[in-house]
Amino acid sequence: MLTLRSAIRFPEFSAEVDVTAPLSGITGLFGPSGHGKTTLLRLAAGLERGMETYVDLNGEIWQDDAKGIFVPPHKRRIGFVFQDSRLFPHLTAGGNLDYAARRASPDRLAPTREHVVDMLDLGPLLHRRVQDLSGGETQRVAIGRALVSRPRLLLMDEPLSALDLRRKMEILPYIERLRDEMDLPVLYVTHSIDELSRLADHVLLIRDGAVAAQGPVPEIMQRMDLGPMMGRFEAGVILEGPVVSQDPDFAMTDLAIGKQILRMPNIEADPGTVVRVRIRARDVSIATREPAGLSIRNALRARISEIFVEEGAFAEVLMDVDGTGLRARITRESVSQLELKPGMDVYALIKSSAVDRRLIPGGRAGRPGTPDI
């Protein structure tokens, strides 16, 4: 549990911060540009002084300006991946890693420098001057450096935004494993809902330096009122359920969502393992009768609970699937022509290929290095 209270007072930006983050697993900080995400990380790291700050990590007080307590940044054993990377210009890429390795906490054994080098494919970069690295290479080295220092809390400020999709997909599973295998909590700033839904266990929506909403990812993603903040296009929900069975022939996995089955591309997990999937509202269609002859694998029985008609062409339909919320983003025209109403029983169609999936912390991870969406 990380508690952070502070009064941010920049000339042009001030905010009262009062954040409590569960800090098991990955906590996503999500919010518009310039609303204080970086500043929150800096406060947690002890890099921002003079703001009447209180920080404690699991009851260990890191900072209490009222009492004059201040554990300096280098004693907090945090890792920080800066938005602007901040590689040391006088060292090579490998030198930067070594710098961190030499100061790594001795009471943690992983990850080793070799491990990190392998994972981020840093081998060919090690002897390079950091000035000569490309944007993405720079950021990879910066991530590696933070990992090599074996922190007990990792603060990541948009670490993947300079990376291409493929690299992102390669690195994401590793960040998941940090959390899952090494019990390393992560505060993760991102603009990308993809990254957020993929990685985060808990989300803090940051607005004007304060927490506008927070909670487990499924809950936050489901809240309609946060739509504009999350970006309508990306809105969706998170469903959780145990693996019911595997179909090795077609490489499909069945998941129990309430009393129904969600069929999705295979995930390597034993039956019973709880899995979380993200379903974007824009990927959900609605049928009034059970469809046939369709490539769409999933037609879940659902009851419409609410319909939000927006300006423009769209409407958002909130449905209940055996107690779990599901959102669909369809046209107003469809609402009208299918005569959809709250209370109506319908089928929610979900393409298998549209399911973003991940294991729940505590479960076993999928094959690392394989993008699984």
Add this chain to the structure above:
Amino acid sequence: MLTLRSAIRFPEFSAEVDVTAPLSGITGLFGPSGHGKTTLLRLAAGLERGMETYVDLNGEIWQDDAKGIFVPPHKRRIGFVFQDSRLFPHLTAGGNLDYAARRASPDRLAPTREHVVDMLDLGPLLHRRVQDLSGGETQRVAIGRALVSRPRLLLMDEPLSALDLRRKMEILPYIERLRDEMDLPVLYVTHSIDELSRLADHVLLIRDGAVAAQGPVPEIMQRMDLGPMMGRFEAGVILEGPVVSQDPDFAMTDLAIGKQILRMPNIEADPGTVVRVRIRARDVSIATREPAGLSIRNALRARISEIFVEEGAFAEVLMDVDGTGLRARITRESVSQLELKPGMDVYALIKSSAVDRRLIPGGRAGRPGTPDI
């Protein structure tokens, strides 16, 4: 037309560059990290010397090392948005804009400083020290600075990656208008297929410093063999067709794709205007009989031309819709259960909300500032 030939010779990276980009509208440079995208922009700008380079823009030779011709960067009248922004630290944000404004080409009249400030919402930042700006604010000012200098060629190196979705959506239309209204060609480096398909007229796929493939966006997006490079998840096609009719009641627009109609959220354009839409393979489903009672608005008659069965759960189905290609990404299981075969006639289901749309250059733009996807 921009022609660029060079021999990149870094200690760890060398490549023979031979690029010809049409340079009408926006040319996207897309490729993995560290494969030379930034270097290409630098070569075009005249910032990378000593590499036996030849650059010409519309027949005007900017550089021909063989003949000793070199137009220095400041005479090329280019705008460059750097990956690392490079705001001048001794000036305020507004001072950075003024710097560019004072050196702007006198023979272009737009955009004015006021215009750019409005558009990028820079007003509250103008008197700030650039050191105090957040990551996204910094990048917005950097974009503004490049625009204010009124270049005749704009080079943008991942300009939006530090911005949140909402900001991105606000800025994208403006970049489109640069091209459409001001006839300003743009070379645009990005990792994001979203940005690419939204913005680019022409794409260069960059691999190892060379152009692995190039062409109009629809063509490139359709090529199956490039799938791994584009990222499977993001693969799709681009369709083009004229507006047939508008439905103001439901805010929908009908587009002619071949002899059929694609119904999509409204786009403000007169009938006859050609519009381009991007359809991701993952957003396309297949039905063997005409569906009914479904919220999915579009069921286009199509004939399967090829089926690529992949390892894992998925298959890619290439279809022909009145002569235009369409891709669907569905499960192998569906292929098997629906008994899909090349030559078979099917319905391609496309959700209206899944359509990314934009006007074709030359047509009139939609309402600026409104994210239209």
Add this chain to the structure above:
Amino acid sequence: AEANIAVAANFTSAAEDLAAAFEQKTGHRVILSTGSTGQLYAQITQGAPFDALLAADTARPERLHAVGMAGAAPFTYATGRLALWSPDPALIPGDGQTFLAAGVAGRLAIANPKLAPYGLAAKETLTAMGLWERYNASLAMGQNIAQTFQMTASGAAPAGFVALSQILAAPAELRGSHWPVPAAMHAPIHQSAVLLKRGSGNDAAEAFLAYLTAPDGCGTIRAAGYTPSGSCR
């Protein structure tokens, strides 16, 4: 008329008094530039705009004459007098020789014998007393007699061989105690003046040099702690 006179540093105070009286009397104008004799010599050989040189020794004026840079033969205008001095009024007794023989705690300041005539005289004095060997290792050397005086005045060196003229010119609280070294203990410290080529025909310069050996001038020189030129008596 106006004359630029180069003056050896040790003679600065005296030269200022002389110039003031001379200007008063003749209406000529005298501009003094001071420096160490070696420096002034080097400057004159490089065309310095001096009309005459009042040196601290006889060697350099003669040399200027020898190489044809002088407008007339050099002559001795003053003979310096050496003194052992301390700013401490109680330190130096009437008999300096005994005092020296008893040994001085700390370093004894002298001018560099290679550079400054007063240094050479100090060395000769110590040698004559048979004390050179003993003091050689515990000297502090100024490059000129002015620096020697300052080393002593600062208290860093308890005593030093300086020019009598300096003691007379010093502020009252610095006078301290001194022992005038008998002239017989060292070769006389003759200081020569010479009219330079540039000053030939310059009334003011020629008159000023003449004034040095005129009774008025001699009086001033004597009052400053030097023995004036022999022609004065």
Add this chain to the structure above:
Amino acid sequence: MSDGDLSAILLTLQLAGATAIILVLLSTPLAWWLAHTGSRLRWVVEPVVALPLVLPPTVLGFYLLILLGPAGALGGAWVALTGDSLAFSFSGLLIASLVYSLPFAVQPLQTAFQAVGTKHMEAAATLGASPLDAFLTVASPIALRGYLTAFVLTFAHTVGEFGVVLMVGGNIPERTRVISIAIFEHVETLSYGEAHRLSLGLLVFSFLVLMAVTILHRRAPVRAG
């Protein structure tokens, strides 16, 4: 304070001000070149710049005197051109001071220019600034701290400069007699009171000048245009 002291003070300010300004200007291209060239020539040029320092001032002054004197290369040419002698003139003093204080201007500027790097220059070029324009409007202001250091060091050093000035200038009242020589003379002639007063005045005055420069610089790190 005597008239002579006053004119010495004025002359000193003129000399130190002129030296600092000219030297900072002259050193700029040299420092820029040293900071950014890839040529091995800089391995020779860089130490050479520091060499004026290693000679004792009077000795350096002696050699400069030979150079500037009517028989010297520079002095001879000057006489031929202007009819005047360089040695023992204000111009000669200025030249000597320029040589002597050169390293104090070049080295801090070089350090500052190296820290500026080239990326902001590149950005300026893409905004249409010629190399000179970019240098003046981007690299120089970013290197302002280096300019300040260069100015302070050369100014202060010229004020206190002594051996060189004495040798080349010849201590001629109102023409080449600067304040350091005046103080020196007061000490030499045992006018300690005068010397203390003048030293203190010089210290206070220099302090004020340097403080003004410092504060001016601190006040103007970020400008609107």
Add this chain to the structure above:
Amino acid sequence: MSDGDLSAILLTLQLAGATAIILVLLSTPLAWWLAHTGSRLRWVVEPVVALPLVLPPTVLGFYLLILLGPAGALGGAWVALTGDSLAFSFSGLLIASLVYSLPFAVQPLQTAFQAVGTKHMEAAATLGASPLDAFLTVASPIALRGYLTAFVLTFAHTVGEFGVVLMVGGNIPERTRVISIAIFEHVETLSYGEAHRLSLGLLVFSFLVLMAVTILHRRAPVRAG
């Protein structure tokens, strides 16, 4: 070259080397403070650092001699402590050189530290480096160019230093007689041949030292660890 000259050369190297090294070390915290403090005190401290320069060296030497003499504050304490006198000793010379060359060490370091900024220090802290560790392993190497400048300027300046050294040192062979005094003597006694030879030797030697420093620095801008 005489034995005296040789010992003067060795002594000079000792003095210049010790001064440069000690001064660079001592100036580091001061320069760091000046570069990063927000306190207004720096508006006073910064110009004060430059003040030793504005006094003529022999005059400064005279005041230092008073300070270092047995009656002076520092000299008295030293005598009480060690039984030895500071004035006319190598230690005294060293102290005087430190005072006189202070600005040449502080100012370039300050410029360099300001260019380093704080962001790399922050990064180092998050990697577990204490402020001192981070300073030594991150800020200092990045500011290497500033250290080089500081070293070169103080070294060269101490080699050529003259007035202060002469006054405080008392020109005692093998103890305080440095090469600059030796050359000066040759010039004053009209032994121009000797003076030229010694000057040239000094120049060549200093050139080689400075070039070695430069090349060493150029060679080591990026290291593997």
